[in-house]
Amino acid sequence: MISILIESTYIQLLIVLVGLIAVLNYFHLTRKRVKLNEPPIVDYRIPMIGHTLRFINDCEKLIVESREKYGEIYSLYIFGELITVVGKDSIGDLYRRENDFDFYSGTDVKLVVKCIFDDAFKNVNKSLKFMKDYFKVNLNNIIDRIEQNVIKGIDIYIGECNEPKVFNDSHEALKNVFAFVAMNLFLGEECGHNEEIFELIKNLISLRYISKYKQVIIKHIKLIIRKRFHEKKKLGDAWIPPTDVLQFFLNDPEIAPDLDPNNVNCNLIADIISIFILAAMSSTSYRASYALYELAKRKEDWLELYQEAQQINEQCNGNFKTCDDLDKMVKLDRFIKETFRLNADLLGLPRQCITDTHTFSNGYQIPSGRMVSVDVLELYRNENFQGPNPNEFNASRHNSPATKLDRNFLLFGHGKHICPGRNYAVTLTKITLHHIMLKYNLRTKFENRVPRNHIGFFIAPARPGDSSIVFEKNN
Numbered sequence: 001m002i003s004i005l006i007e008s009t010y011i012q013l014l015i016v017l018v019g020l021i022a023v024l025n026y027f028h029l030t031r032k033r034v035k036l037n038e039p040p041i042v043d044y045r046i047p048m049i050g051h052t053l054r055f056i057n058d059c060e061k062l063i064v065e066s067r068e069k070y071g072e073i074y075s076l077y078i079f080g081e082l083i084t085v086v087g088k089d090s091i092g093d094l095y096r097r098e099n100d101f102d103f104y105s106g107t108d109v110k111l112v113v114k115c116i117f118d119d120a121f122k123n124v125n126k127s128l129k130f131m132k133d134y135f136k137v138n139l140n141n142i143i144d145r146i147e148q149n150v151i152k153g154i155d156i157y158i159g160e161c162n163e164p165k166v167f168n169d170s171h172e173a174l175k176n177v178f179a180f181v182a183m184n185l186f187l188g189e190e191c192g193h194n195e196e197i198f199e200l201i202k203n204l205i206s207l208r209y210i211s212k213y214k215q216v217i218i219k220h221i222k223l224i225i226r227k228r229f230h231e232k233k234k235l236g237d238a239w240i241p242p243t244d245v246l247q248f249f250l251n252d253p254e255i256a257p258d259l260d261p262n263n264v265n266c267n268l269i270a271d272i273i274s275i276f277i278l279a280a281m282s283s284t285s286y287r288a289s290y291a292l293y294e295l296a297k298r299k300e301d302w303l304e305l306y307q308e309a310q311q312i313n314e315q316c317n318g319n320f321k322t323c324d325d326l327d328k329m330v331k332l333d334r335f336i337k338e339t340f341r342l343n344a345d346l347l348g349l350p351r352q353c354i355t356d357t358h359t360f361s362n363g364y365q366i367p368s369g370r371m372v373s374v375d376v377l378e379l380y381r382n383e384n385f386q387g388p389n390p391n392e393f394n395a396s397r398h399n400s401p402a403t404k405l406d407r408n409f410l411l412f413g414h415g416k417h418i419c420p421g422r423n424y425a426v427t428l429t430k431i432t433l434h435h436i437m438l439k440y441n442l443r444t445k446f447e448n449r450v451p452r453n454h455i456g457f458f459i460a461p462a463r464p465g466d467s468s469i470v471f472e473k474n475n
């Protein structure tokens with residue numbers, strides 16, 4: 001979730017805040033003399049700025065060089081704060097001693113959630129429980145719904161492509177489809193083609209939209225709630241509740257105590273749904289943009305994947321009703337896993353140390369308040385964990401599903417805070433690529449480009465231009 005911060009226009013606001021924090025921290029750091037066996041701080045020249053500029057411009061090189069020079073554990077000085085980067089050998093520490101670290105107390109996350117999603121912030125435990133429960137209970141019931149909306153979204157936003165149609169970047173081709181699915185799945189089919197909601201979902205991340213999100217969402221859900229309550233009263237037990245996120249809230253007696261629309265806690269619903277949107281949208285569409293690009297590029301894998309898609313399509317009569325059908329997409333799943341592996345965040349599992357002193361198994365110590373992050377780049381490019389030629393793309397490298405819990409594959413985290421949306425993210429990507437394969441022939445506009453793109457240590461969407469894809473109807 002933290003990636004939403006760097007990706008967004010908040011960065012403008014945050015840079016000012018962070019600048020202030022930097023100055024305060026600097027004096028704080030230079031004053032404090034704690035005698036801990038601290039990990040080495042990577043050399044830097046300019047006080048206060050530290051590694052910030054390299055971190056923003058070329059984080060990958062900074063991490064690789066620091067690892068080569070300092071080894072398994074070291075600290076960087078970024079935005080006025082020390083961040084300790086730990087290698088694969090210290091990952092066990094983060095999980096064995098989970099209570100030494102806090103996932104939420106990173107200052108920037110708290111700040112943004114508190115200022116913007118104040119109702120969710122006041123009910124943070126309830127908000128999280130909702131998100132986790134929705135995907136736990138309901139994924140099987142919503143497969144059909146996701147698929148129908150994917151098909152519609154592809155029709156509208158990619159189109160027929162009787163003539164070859166160029167999409168300037170692979171992310172552009174997907175983002176609309178994913179937003180269309182999110183609109184109908186999170187806020188109800190009643191949204192149909194509501195442009196205002198659609199634009200909000202696509203752009204929630206930007207400052208212009210975030211300031212009015214609540215008012216827009218509340219306006220729409222009030223209409224829908226009125227309609228649903230009316231039908232429920234009329235039909236009684238014969239009324240079949242929709243399977244969307246909105247209805248999931250309305251089924252909760254604390255949020256909707258009776259069938260009176262005026263008693264529904266719309267503020268809380270709007271906040272949590274917005275957090276759903278922020279957590280779900282860019283994380284998934286950014287990574288899926290690489291999977292789509294690789295699919296267009298790798299002719300050698302296309303044929304096998306296409307045959308698998310056709311077989312499944314025949315078996316299911318063109319429509320998935322349950323997860324079992326999705327589990328048959330084995331080759332596509334492994335293909336997606338491989339693109340996610342090679343196009344991931346560079347550092348993962350950011351946490352703040354909340355005990356007085358945490359001592360790692362290797363003897364190094366960090367004080368309370370220190371941010372810690374894992375060098376997942378090392379993990380994803382390590383031959384012992386990933387098999388031979390770890391820097392090469394190999395569609396049959398993996399022999400377990402993309403969502404499988406695995407300490408060597410921390411894409412969705414592990415432990416207490418493992419991503420609750422992981423099944424949804426992979427399912428949505430699979431269904432979308434499946435239907436794209438059945439409908440179009442794809443090719444990349446340019447040969448041998450590498451569109452991989454990071455902002456800080458976060459993965460960004462495949463680079464526009466470099467990831468251009470040509471869609472043509474498949475006859």
Ligand code: HEM
Binds near residue numbers: 281
């Ligand atoms: C490919 C897409 C996605 C990736 C790679 C991803 C990755 C992650 C990671 C690495 C974490 C933190 C784990 C940790 O630090 O221990 C996380 C947490 C989370 N993710 Fe995702 N995620 C994705 C999609 C989604 C979606 C679709 C949703 C749902 C709407 C979602 C909702 C969340 C939430 C609510 C948390 C916080 C969990 C907690 O506080 O315990 N994510 N995700």
Ligand SMILES: *[C@@H]1O[C@H](CO)[C@@H](O)[C@H](O)[C@H]1NC(C)=O
Binds near residue numbers: 122123124125
């Ligand atoms: C949320 O849950 C945690 C532990 O599960 C607890 O310590 C905290 O007080 C709860 N917060 C609220 C606002 O209820």
Ligand SMILES: *[C@@H]1O[C@H](CO)[C@@H](O)[C@H](O)[C@H]1NC(C)=O
Binds near residue numbers: 387398
């Ligand atoms: C890809 O990975 C599989 C499984 O590890 C291996 O058998 C195969 O030789 C690899 N292919 C290439 C081209 O490296």
Ligand SMILES: *[C@@H]1O[C@H](CO)[C@@H](O)[C@H](O)[C@H]1NC(C)=O
Binds near residue numbers: 168464465
């Ligand atoms: C496509 O991408 C190029 C380079 O990024 C850009 O200059 C051009 O304006 C884009 N075209 C469209 C139609 O967006």
